[in-house]
Amino acid sequence: MKLVATYNIKGGVGKTSTAVNLAYLAAREGQRTLLCDLDPQGAASFLFRIKPKVKGGARALVRRATTAAAAIKATDFDNLDLLPADFSYRNMDLELDSQKKSTRRIERLLRPLADEYDVVFLDCPPSISLVSENIMQAADALLVPLIPATLSLRTFEQLTTFVAGFDGRRPAILAFFSMVDRRKRLHRTVVEEMADGRPNIARTVIPAASVIEQMAEHRAPVPVFAPRSPAARCYDALWAELQRRT
Amino acid sequence: MDLRFDRLGDDAIGIALAPRYQTVTGPEVDVERTWLDTFDWRLHGNGQQLLLAKVGDEVRLEFESADGHKLSAAAARLRLPASVDALPPGPLQEQVSAAAGIRALTPTAHVQCMRREIRLLNDDDKTVARLRVEHLSGHDRLFTVSALRGYEPDADRIRVMLGAIPGADRNERDLYDEALRAVGRHAGDYSGKVDLQLDGDRPAEETVRLVLDDFRVTLEANLPGVLSDVDTEFLHDLRVAVRRARSTVKLTGDVLPHVVSELLQSELKWLGDLTTPTRDLDVYRLSLAELAQHLRAADASDLTPFRHHLEARRRAELRRLVRGLRSRRFERVLNSWATLSNGDNPRLTGHGTTAELARARLGRAHRRVVRLGSTIDQDSPAERLHDLRKRCKELRYLLEIFASLHDKSKRRGAVQVLKGLQECLGDFQDSEVQRLELRRFAAEMMETGTTPPATILAMGELAAQLHTVQQRAREEFLDTFQTFMKDRNQHSFAQLTGWSPG
Ligand SMILES: Nc1ncnc2c1ncn2[C@@H]1O[C@H](COP(=O)(O)OP(=O)(O)O)[C@@H](O)[C@H]1O
Numbered sequence: 001m002k003l004v005a006t007y008n009i010k011g012g013v014g015k016t017s018t019a020v021n022l023a024y025l026a027a028r029e030g031q032r033t034l035l036c037d038l039d040p041q042g043a044a045s046f047l048f049r050i051k052p053k054v055k056g057g058a059r060a061l062v063r064r065a066t067t068a069a070a071a072i073k074a075t076d077f078d079n080l081d082l083l084p085a086d087f088s089y090r091n092m093d094l095e096l097d098s099q100k101k102s103t104r105r106i107e108r109l110l111r112p113l114a115d116e117y118d119v120v121f122l123d124c125p126p127s128i129s130l131v132s133e134n135i136m137q138a139a140d141a142l143l144v145p146l147i148p149a150t151l152s153l154r155t156f157e158q159l160t161t162f163v164a165g166f167d168g169r170r171p172a173i174l175a176f177f178s179m180v181d182r183r184k185r186l187h188r189t190v191v192e193e194m195a196d197g198r199p200n201i202a203r204t205v206i207p208a209a210s211v212i213e214q215m216a217e218h219r220a221p222v223p224v225f226a227p228r229s230p231a232a233r234c235y236d237a238l239w240a241e242l243q244r245r246t
Numbered sequence: 247m248d249l250r251f252d253r254l255g256d257d258a259i260g261i262a263l264a265p266r267y268q269t270v271t272g273p274e275v276d277v278e279r280t281w282l283d284t285f286d287w288r289l290h291g292n293g294q295q296l297l298l299a300k301v302g303d304e305v306r307l308e309f310e311s312a313d314g315h316k317l318s319a320a321a322a323r324l325r326l327p328a329s330v331d332a333l334p335p336g337p338l339q340e341q342v343s344a345a346a347g348i349r350a351l352t353p354t355a356h357v358q359c360m361r362r363e364i365r366l367l368n369d370d371d372k373t374v375a376r377l378r379v380e381h382l383s384g385h386d387r388l389f390t391v392s393a394l395r396g397y398e399p400d401a402d403r404i405r406v407m408l409g410a411i412p413g414a415d416r417n418e419r420d421l422y423d424e425a426l427r428a429v430g431r432h433a434g435d436y437s438g439k440v441d442l443q444l445d446g447d448r449p450a451e452e453t454v455r456l457v458l459d460d461f462r463v464t465l466e467a468n469l470p471g472v473l474s475d476v477d478t479e480f481l482h483d484l485r486v487a488v489r490r491a492r493s494t495v496k497l498t499g500d501v502l503p504h505v506v507s508e509l510l511q512s513e514l515k516w517l518g519d520l521t522t523p524t525r526d527l528d529v530y531r532l533s534l535a536e537l538a539q540h541l542r543a544a545d546a547s548d549l550t551p552f553r554h555h556l557e558a559r560r561r562a563e564l565r566r567l568v569r570g571l572r573s574r575r576f577e578r579v580l581n582s583w584a585t586l587s588n589g590d591n592p593r594l595t596g597h598g599t600t601a602e603l604a605r606a607r608l609g610r611a612h613r614r615v616v617r618l619g620s621t622i623d624q625d626s627p628a629e630r631l632h633d634l635r636k637r638c639k640e641l642r643y644l645l646e647i648f649a650s651l652h653d654k655s656k657r658r659g660a661v662q663v664l665k666g667l668q669e670c671l672g673d674f675q676d677s678e679v680q681r682l683e684l685r686r687f688a689a690e691m692m693e694t695g696t697t698p699p700a701t702i703l704a705m706g707e708l709a710a711q712l713h714t715v716q717q718r719a720r721e722e723f724l725d726t727f728q729t730f731m732k733d734r735n736q737h738s739f740a741q742l743t744g745w746s747p748g
């Protein structure tokens with residue numbers, strides 16, 4: 001089982017859009033795929049038309065090993081399941097904090113699913129918190145969307161340093177530029193300069209595209225309703241690159 | 247099955263499910279189902295089901311275990327009949343292989359129809375279940391509701407809501423039974439075991455005719471599989487039928503007209519001999535992997551040229567066998583064998599009842615085993631043990647033939663102890679035969695001048711192994727026979743034959 005988390009300390013950068021599209025692509029290839037919607041806002045659950053409700057909420061999820069498996073729902077797509085969000089996840093930090101080995105809890109709760117899935121995507125809420133630390137401990141790969149802005153570099157390097165401080169296993173990090181507008185000079189220069197000589201930054205770039213915004217109307221991944229769009233091709237390339245590099 | 251497409255029922259589905267669920271109907275696809283099993287129904291015997299489903303252009307194997315657990319695998323290039331090794335590797339192959347063993351998978355029934363998949367949506371337009379509607383012959387339909395994970399309560403509710411529509415209560419297993427019936431078969435209609443229901447009060451002659459006819463039916467059932475070399479067990483079962491028939495004629499043939507038993511006696515011997523070389527080679531090929539595992543000095547791969555040699559020899563022998571089975575002589579044997587049941591030859595009377603025959607012949611066969619076995623000691627020549635093995639087989643066949651006349655538990659005791667003796671004698675003789683054959687093979691292979699010395703050396707090691715097996719069997723024989731002779735065990739026989747020990 002391979003665990004991929006989309007992570008960024010900031011919101012609105014494309015974490016959920018990326019997790020949803022890549023999970024769909026993995027499943028379409030035939031990999032048994034699970035997407036865990038860990039954000040109390042439940043954007044990923046919404047996009048798959050699944051009610052953001054987990055029996056017992058964050059408390060049960062953190063405490064009982066059976067909660068996750070019982071809450072999983074099939075999406076409309078073969079091989080793709082979803083662990084829904086729940087509004088109580090806003091208290092996830094507190095729940096985790098009350099546990100022993102509080103930074104390894106999420107890893108533990110996913111372990112019983114190892115036989116069932118080949119790939120698990122974790123869609124994380126924006127923040128630095130116990131939740132995000134748990135996710136970094138659990139993940140094999142962190143997929144980090146970056147908006148092309150000068151500050152992004154700093155955020156990214158902070159994250160790299162933070163992960164480097166882990167003892168033992170560390171996730172691979174792959175950042176990529178998200179919502180890129182080639183018409184903007186700033187975007188072009190940031191993308192070129194930052195990508196240069198940094199092996200952790202993906203060659204694939206996800207452009208700013210209206211079809212990606214339209215996911216909310218269609219409530220479906222981009223390749224389902226716009227299979228031939230440039231954005232769909234970019235997600236394909238990103239998924240291929242992620243598999244190649246991590 | 248003759249199938250017509252029929253469009254009725256879609257409205258009925260929509261009406262049955264409204265207002266709770268909306269339906270989205272997918273395109274029509276052509277579906278072909280071909281069920282597979284071994285000739286002796288090993289999957290069915292385990293409560294399992296395997297089918298090759300062609301849906302549009304996609305071909306998949308679908309497996310269902312006795313507890314309803316399902317597995318599937320892509321199977322685009324599967325040729326039928328197929329050995330289990332030809333299945334795509336994975337859990338499905340493992341399950342099927344555990345059940346089928348060395349037997350090939352052959353098609354048992356076939357159904358072709360049109361299928362539509364209907365997605366059932368809840369208020370959020372989320373798919374909560376999939377409904378497959380298949381249009382079979384006439385107005386027959388097959389409904390399959392599959393639940394989506396996490397939405398099982400919806401699927402249950404949908405099943406109930408659809409319950410009112412005719413055909414909704416049928417499932418794929420029913421369909422299999424129907425498809426089998428359509429080709430005049432039913433699951434379990436062949437078994438290699440003797441399963442005769444005899445009537446003890448019937449005249450003995452009638453029963454012997456009936457028994458021999460049963461063996462002929464078994465032989466004929468296996469014939470096509472031998473001729474097209476589907477798997478090795480067709481020939482095995484065919485040979486067993488011949489041997490059982492031979493023993494029946496030998497041990498009870500005196501109740502038949504003399505000319506009939508005389509003819510069968512000699513022709514069945516011919517038939518037995520005809521099949522022996524191919525079967526011996528089969529046994530070799532099947533046991534080679536096991537033998538190779540115990541090699542010490544040599545490497546299993548050293549035996550590859552030997553395996554090739556066996557395969558080449560088998561191909562040649564099989565051609566000879568097939569010629570024999572297509573000969574006029576074989577046709578005549580089958581014809582005269584068949585006359586036994588159609589009463590084309592005169593009947594005799596005055597041989598008593600079936601129960602009397604059973605008692606007398608079992609008694610005699612049993613006494614022969616006891617008498618011959620008791621004379622064997624450390625120094626007896628090997629032939630004596632080989633003879634005893636034959637006598638044991640005869641006794642065993644009689645026990646099988648007359649099984650329905652006996653109390654199950656008494657019979658089981660007798661068979662159990664006889665089996666132990668037969669295994670020991672079988673090891674003794676088979677390892678000897680195989681060792682002697684091995685010399686012959688080695689000589690043949692040396693003559694070609696291309697066989698690597700390592701192969702001949704490995705074969706030498708095999709010969710030594712076989713020799714050890716034979717010696718061990720010899721050492722164990724006296725103990726095994728003593729066990730057979732124990733009062734408790736002889737008592738089981740006494741009860742079947744009316745003979746009293748001591
Ligand atoms: N490449 C893109 N181009 C245009 N809009 C995007 C793109 N990626 C995301 N969006 C939109 O931006 C908003 C936030 O994206 P989302 O994936 O939910 O980010 P996050 O999960 O990081 O908060 C959503 O409305 C989404 O449709």
Ligand SMILES: [Mg+2]
Pocket residue numbers: 015016017039043123124125
């Ligand atoms: Mg999000």
